[in-house]
Amino acid sequence: MLRPSASSDIRNDIRSTELLVQLLNPDGDRVPDPEFDHWVADVTGEQLRSLYEDMLVVRRIDTEATALQRQGELGLWPPLLGQEAAQIGSARALRADDFVFSSYRENAVAYCRGVQMGQLLAVWRGTALSGWNPFDVGMATPAVIIGAQTLHATGYALGCLQDGVDSVAVAYFGDGATSEGDVSEAMVFAASFQAPVVFFCQNNQWAISEPVALQAHRSIADRAPGFGIPSLRVDGNDVLAVMAATRIALDRARSGGGPTFIEAVTYRMGPHTTSDDPTRYRDPAELERWAAKDPISRLRAYLEHEGLLTEEFEASVKAKTDDVARELRAACLALDPPHALSVFDNVYTSAHSVLERQKSQYAAYLAMFEEVAE
Amino acid sequence: MSIMTYRQALHDTLRAEMLRDQNVFLMGEEIGVFDGSYKITAGLLAEFGEKRVRDTPIAEEGFTGAAIGAAMLGLRPVVEIMTINFSLLALDQIVNHAAKIYGMFGGQAKVPLVIRTPGGGGQQLGATHSQNIELYYAFVPGMKVVAPSTPADAKALLLAAIRDDDPVLFLENLSLYNTKGEVPDDDTPAEIGKAAVTREGRDITLIGYSRMAHVASQVAEQLAASDGLDIEVIDLRSLRPLDRGTLIESVKKTHAAVVLEDDWLTYGIGAEIAATISDGAFDYLDAPVRRVAMAEVPLPYSKPLETAALPSADDVIGAIRQTLDAVGHRRR
Numbered sequence: 245m246l247r248p249s250a251s252s253d254i255r256n257d258i259r260s261t262e263l264l265v266q267l268l269n270p271d272g273d274r275v276p277d278p279e280f281d282h283w284v285a286d287v288t289g290e291q292l293r294s295l296y297e298d299m300l301v302v303r304r305i306d307t308e309a310t311a312l313q314r315q316g317e318l319g320l321w322p323p324l325l326g327q328e329a330a331q332i333g334s335a336r337a338l339r340a341d342d343f344v345f346s347s348y349r350e351n352a353v354a355y356c357r358g359v360q361m362g363q364l365l366a367v368w369r370g371t372a373l374s375g376w377n378p379f380d381v382g383m384a385t386p387a388v389i390i391g392a393q394t395l396h397a398t399g400y401a402l403g404c405l406q407d408g409v410d411s412v413a414v415a416y417f418g419d420g421a422t423s424e425g426d427v428s429e430a431m432v433f434a435a436s437f438q439a440p441v442v443f444f445c446q447n448n449q450w451a452i453s454e455p456v457a458l459q460a461h462r463s464i465a466d467r468a469p470g471f472g473i474p475s476l477r478v479d480g481n482d483v484l485a486v487m488a489a490t491r492i493a494l495d496r497a498r499s500g501g502g503p504t505f506i507e508a509v510t511y512r513m514g515p516h517t518t519s520d521d522p523t524r525y526r527d528p529a530e531l532e533r534w535a536a537k538d539p540i541s542r543l544r545a546y547l548e549h550e551g552l553l554t555e556e557f558e559a560s561v562k563a564k565t566d567d568v569a570r571e572l573r574a575a576c577l578a579l580d581p582p583h584a585l586s587v588f589d590n591v592y593t594s595a596h597s598v599l600e601r602q603k604s605q606y607a608a609y610l611a612m613f614e615e616v617a618e
Numbered sequence: 619m620s621i622m623t624y625r626q627a628l629h630d631t632l633r634a635e636m637l638r639d640q641n642v643f644l645m646g647e648e649i650g651v652f653d654g655s656y657k658i659t660a661g662l663l664a665e666f667g668e669k670r671v672r673d674t675p676i677a678e679e680g681f682t683g684a685a686i687g688a689a690m691l692g693l694r695p696v697v698e699i700m701t702i703n704f705s706l707l708a709l710d711q712i713v714n715h716a717a718k719i720y721g722m723f724g725g726q727a728k729v730p731l732v733i734r735t736p737g738g739g740g741q742q743l744g745a746t747h748s749q750n751i752e753l754y755y756a757f758v759p760g761m762k763v764v765a766p767s768t769p770a771d772a773k774a775l776l777l778a779a780i781r782d783d784d785p786v787l788f789l790e791n792l793s794l795y796n797t798k799g800e801v802p803d804d805d806t807p808a809e810i811g812k813a814a815v816t817r818e819g820r821d822i823t824l825i826g827y828s829r830m831a832h833v834a835s836q837v838a839e840q841l842a843a844s845d846g847l848d849i850e851v852i853d854l855r856s857l858r859p860l861d862r863g864t865l866i867e868s869v870k871k872t873h874a875a876v877v878l879e880d881d882w883l884t885y886g887i888g889a890e891i892a893a894t895i896s897d898g899a900f901d902y903l904d905a906p907v908r909r910v911a912m913a914e915v916p917l918p919y920s921k922p923l924e925t926a927a928l929p930s931a932d933d934v935i936g937a938i939r940q941t942l943d944a945v946g947h948r949r950r
Binding site for chain 2: 345372373374375377378379384387392395396402403406430437589590591592594597599601
């Protein structure tokens with residue numbers, strides 16, 4: 245599992261990345277790595293506990309949202325079960341002025357960015373077009389066309405260059421997305437203009453029912469060097485390795501070194517969405533193998549070794565996750581359906597003759613029902 | 619007021635807007651060192667530098683998508699797609715992203731993007747390089763589509779497009795780049811969504827845009843001289859929003875209309891115009907609205923075949939005569 249140590253500086257190295265960077269093995273043992281260690285050397289015991297709490301909170305959000313969907317309160321939910329370390333480790337490395345362009349499964353990233361519980365669910369409950377204001381939290385509303393957001397991130401990064409700021413755009417996408425032309429074009433543009441963008445690929449092994457082997461004949465991370473982009477392949481279930489890799493990429497982008505590609509190797513433990521049944525196409529033995537590499541249990545084991553897993557701490561985490569679940573459910577049920585006439589809003593930024601005509605016709609139609617009611 | 623070409627009006631307007639607003643920048647293939655395939659961006663790289671005039675890799679989906687991201691940040695990208703034919707490679711970014719982000723972000727992120735791109739046949743560029751597919755974009759809520767036919771409108775509509783907070787497809791036309799006309803010195807933007815009655819008349823309304831607005835004017839002058847006909851000409855200028863009011867008011871006066879379009883007849887823009895007139899002025903019509911469009915074939919490279927396929931002034935005159943025959947010349 246371990247990447248052999250290389251003689252050159254990993255930050256500038258473009259090379260084969262078949263092997264995996266790991267700082268925390270599935271048993272929770274800290275694996276020393278001379279090149280990556282110093283990128284997380286400042287992480288204190290308190291911060292480790294905080295990462296652990298984050299991962300439990302987002303797993304609870306995920307569980308509760310899945311339950312809400314099953315109970316008919318949400319139309320759909322895309323669970324992130326198993327990908328907590330990949331999302332928390334990367335999102336917690338970001339600065340507030342960085343900007344995230346994500347796909348639809350990055351609910352843990354959204355949580356880290358400060359998206360509120362109700363905002364997280366509004367789109368899935370069908371009460372709003374967008375759950376949150378992207379500029380309040382530095383994260384765009386999720387893109388639902390696979391891979392398209394990588395180009396938006398690249399363009400945003402070009403804007404950062406133009407403005408002379410050291411903010412970084414981060415594109416989250418999956419293994420399936422890497423087959424889309426948009427992702428290749430995004431890498432071409434990012435490399436050509438040395439745009440401060442991080443391509444963060446969560447290889448969760450499955451694009452609905454298609455295994456990653458159908459998308460890539462060898463490791464996805466190996467593709468980026470062909471575009472002239474340095475690439476890192478990390479254990480995506482290892483929150484420390486993910487954080488180290490993200491910090492390397494962010495540091496390079498901020499200091500004018502251009503884009504970095506990170507492949508976080510993880511596993512989608514649940515279905516693609518609540519509409520999917522993975523037992524139809526997935527070997528249960530594979531699920532078991534990955535369950536043994538669970539991102540939360542390995543950090544828990546590490547905390548235990550370090551004497552950080554006190555009863556008091558566990559109780560406080562339990563209380564926190566219970567609160568979050570209650571808050572999530574209450575926020576969901578409090579989301580009111582939008583007024584029918586608002587269907588005409590937000591198509592254009594200013595008045596549009598066709599829409600105004602259609603809106604007034606529809607308003608007159610709706611008014612007929614009010615007259616009947618009276 | 620100065621006399622200049624359509625090309626010069628576009629160039630000068632881009633330059634003026636870049637001087638006025640630091641957020642305006644250009645991206646596209648060959649627009650920098652090469653000055654643009656049609657030389658609209660000539661000299662701008664030297665003047666503004668490569669951060670504001672970016673030669674991009676050959677990837678329309680790529681630079682259109684990147685421009686969308688930059689626009690969401692607050693920049694005002696003006697991308698050049700070398701011809702509208704290549705916009706098909708950026709269809710997803712235009713239709714699914716540029717047009718929808720404002721709505722799907724709940725009105726919280728604007729995409730003030732301009733896509734400049736020429737269309738038009740008649741240049742012997744063959745089937746894949748001569749299409750008029752602006753209706754693909756005029757079909758999509760969230761998009762605006764404007765199509766200037768004169769140097770003055772090229773300026774006024776480009777000013778409006780760049781200053782608009784919505785994504786605008788700005789349709790140019792290869793056959794118009796060298797045409798000349800008066801251009802006002804002041805920088806008043808046009809109102810997007812307003813057609814222009816470029817010639818007033820009582821007998822019949824001719825409706826066109828871009829190159830076909832010129833054909834309409836020529837035919838109107840020719841038939842005024844030869845037949846004493848009093849023809850009203852409307853230059854649509856904007857395909858989305860469509861100026862429904864101007865179309866209907868004109869037909870209420872003339873009671874007949876012919877639509878000129880450079881695209882294919884079936885499902886073409888003329889069908890929308892005809893339907894709009896039927897809807898708004900049915901009782902005023904003395905004859906069905908006729909459409910003049912190109913032959914429904916991929917446009918050939920061969921000059922005689924290309925000429926045969928494209929709509930001509932004679933086709934328009936034929937359609938006018940047929941329409942007036944149907945009216946029964948009752949007014950004359």
